[in-house]
Amino acid sequence: MSEAYPRAISGERAGLWRRPDGLRSRGAEGRIGRGPGYTPVVEARERGTKGWFVTLEGPDGSGKSVQSERLRAAAAAAGHDVVLVREPGGTAGGERVRAILLDAGPVGIRLTQRTDALLFNAARAQLVDEVIRPALRRGALVISDRYADSTLAYQGCGGQLPLDELRSVVGFATGGLRPDRTILIDVPVEVGLARKTAAETTRFEAHFDRAFHERVRAGFLSFAAAEPERWVVVDGTAPADDVFAALWGVLAGIPGLGPRLAGRLAAAPAGDPGRGAERTPG
Ligand code: TYD
Numbered sequence: 001m002s003e004a005y006p007r008a009i010s011g012e013r014a015g016l017w018r019r020p021d022g023l024r025s026r027g028a029e030g031r032i033g034r035g036p037g038y039t040p041v042v043e044a045r046e047r048g049t050k051g052w053f054v055t056l057e058g059p060d061g062s063g064k065s066v067q068s069e070r071l072r073a074a075a076a077a078a079g080h081d082v083v084l085v086r087e088p089g090g091t092a093g094g095e096r097v098r099a100i101l102l103d104a105g106p107v108g109i110r111l112t113q114r115t116d117a118l119l120f121n122a123a124r125a126q127l128v129d130e131v132i133r134p135a136l137r138r139g140a141l142v143i144s145d146r147y148a149d150s151t152l153a154y155q156g157c158g159g160q161l162p163l164d165e166l167r168s169v170v171g172f173a174t175g176g177l178r179p180d181r182t183i184l185i186d187v188p189v190e191v192g193l194a195r196k197t198a199a200e201t202t203r204f205e206a207h208f209d210r211a212f213h214e215r216v217r218a219g220f221l222s223f224a225a226a227e228p229e230r231w232v233v234v235d236g237t238a239p240a241d242d243v244f245a246a247l248w249g250v251l252a253g254i255p256g257l258g259p260r261l262a263g264r265l266a267a268a269p270a271g272d273p274g275r276g277a278e279r280t281p282g
Helices: 064-077 092-102 113-137 148-158 163-174 189-195 203-207 210-226 240-252 257-267 273-277
Strands: 052-057 082-086 141-145 181-186 231-235
Touching: 052 064, 052 113, 052 148, 052 240, 064 082, 064 141, 064 240, 082 113, 092 113, 092 203, 113 141, 113 148, 113 163, 148 163, 148 210, 181 210, 181 240, 189 210, 210 231, 231 240, 240 257
Parallel strands: 052 141, 052 181, 082 141, 181 231
Antiparallel strands: none
C-alpha cells in the first residue's frame, strides 16, 4: 500500500467501519449468499468473470455519490480499469427511466410502489447487460452507486412491499449478479436529509415521510447484519476524508483486487499526475 493511501484496515481499527458481525474479511469470491439480500440462484463470481463488483449503498444524503467518484479516481490513478455507474441510470435507456422515477417537478407523475420497483429494475437490467457484465468479463473493477439492495431497502422496507417478491424481481433483472462487496455508508436519517439541497431533492425525499426513511436505514442495517461476508458498514458521519480512507481500505482488502491496487500504486512513478492528484482527493 502506498503511503498516499491509508492502510487497508486502519478504518476498522479506528472504529470507523466495521463488518456487521465484527469479523474480519472472510473473502467474498465464489460465495453463494444466504442472507436476505438476494435469491441465491447464481454464484457471486460467475464462470468467466475476471473483474470485481463493488456496490455502495446508504440512505439519502449519505455521501455515496461523492465517495464513489473519489474511489473511481483513486483506482484509475492506481492504473486499474475501473467503471463507475449509478442507479437508476448509467445507460441511455436507464437515464430516461431515471427521469421518470426521480422527477419531483410540477408534472406530478403518480407512481405506485410496485411501478417504482419495476422501473428501477428495468433500468438495472439494462445496466447489468449493457455495462456491468461486459466490464466484469474484461476484468474491470465496477463500482455502482446503489444497486439491488436499494430496491429491497426502499421499496421493500420503506414502501413495505414483500421482500421475497422483490428478490424475485431483482434476481430476474440482474440475472443473479451479486456484488463481491457492498459498502453501507450509514448516516442517521436527519443528517442525510439535511445534506440535500433543494435542487437535489427528488421525489423520494420530497414525498416520503421520516418513518419511510427510518425504515430504509433500518433495512440496510439488517441486510448488512444478515450477510456479513458481503457487507461492510462505514460511519458516514465521519469527515469525508476519513470515510474515503475507510472505503479505500475496503477495496484494498478484497481478495485479488487489493494486491493489484497496492502493487500498481507502488509501481506508479512518483510524478504520476493522476496519483499526485489523489493525494488530496476530492
Ligand atoms: P439519487 O438522486 O440518485 O439519490 P442518491 O444520491 O441518494 O442515490 O436518487 C436515487 C433515489 O432513488 C434515492 O432516493 C433512492 C431511490 N431508489 C429506490 O427507491 N430504489 C432503487 O432500487 C434505487 C436504485 C434507488
